[in-house]
Amino acid sequence: MLTYLLLGFVAVLIVTGVLIYNRLVSRSQMADNGWSDIDVQLKRRANLIPQLVTTVKSYAAHERDLFVEVTEKRAQAMAAGDDLASRGAAESALSQPVARLMAIAEDYPDMKASGNFLELQRELSDTEDKIEMARRFYNGAVRELNTSVQSFPANLVAGPLGFRQRAYFEVDMADRALPEIDMGGVS
Incomplete structure (x- = not known):
């Protein structure tokens, strides 16, 4: 009887370990x-910036x-790779x-009316929105993964199997603020 209880306990531990591992893998994949x-x-x-x-x-x-500054900053961003803080x-x-x-x-009415410029402006704005949505998704997935990695009993499985906390992807919102544009008194 004691043997069956011991085997049952070991089976429960193994099943629990497998479930925890699978949850960690799932959350890591989401991140x-x-x-x-x-x-x-x-x-x-x-790719839109050179255009x-x-x-x-x-x-x-x-x-x-x-133009030189934009080109240099673009090159630095492309070279930053996957290091979240640098990127x-x-x-x-x-x-x-x-x-x-x-x-x-704003200083060039002809440019503001240009179909090419308007399309680039629309695409850049759309891309910025997509970056923000993707950043929110990523940070949510990282939050879930980090919570799992830190929580008991998952932390007993996570460390030895190589699951680590990840950093959030943060962009300084003050830097992302769009410039204020004077519409000539129009509200």
Whole structure:
């Protein structure tokens, strides 16, 4: 009888361990998927920026320093890789000159009316929205994974099997703020 109880206890431990492991794998995969979504959108934005620079250059050739800054910040963001802290800082730094680039359009009515510029502006805005959604999904998945990795009894399984906490992907919101545009008194 004691043997059956011991075997039953061992079976329960094994089943519990398998369930915990599978939950950790599932949450880790969700976090990987979330990061992949962010990466895709960041690359999409990086691919739109040269088109935007080229379009604005044709109207505002004297903004050379800004074009150089955007190009440099884009290269730094592309080179940051998957290190979340570096990537977040690089993307924040890129957002600043891109926002200034978009604000230049206010000084050039012909550019604001250009179909090419309007389409790029719409695509960039859509991409920014997708980045924000992907960031929220990723950070939610990371929160779930981190909670599982830290919770008992999952923490007994997580550490030895290589599951670790992950960092959130944060972009400084002050850097992402769009520039204020004077609409000439129109509310």
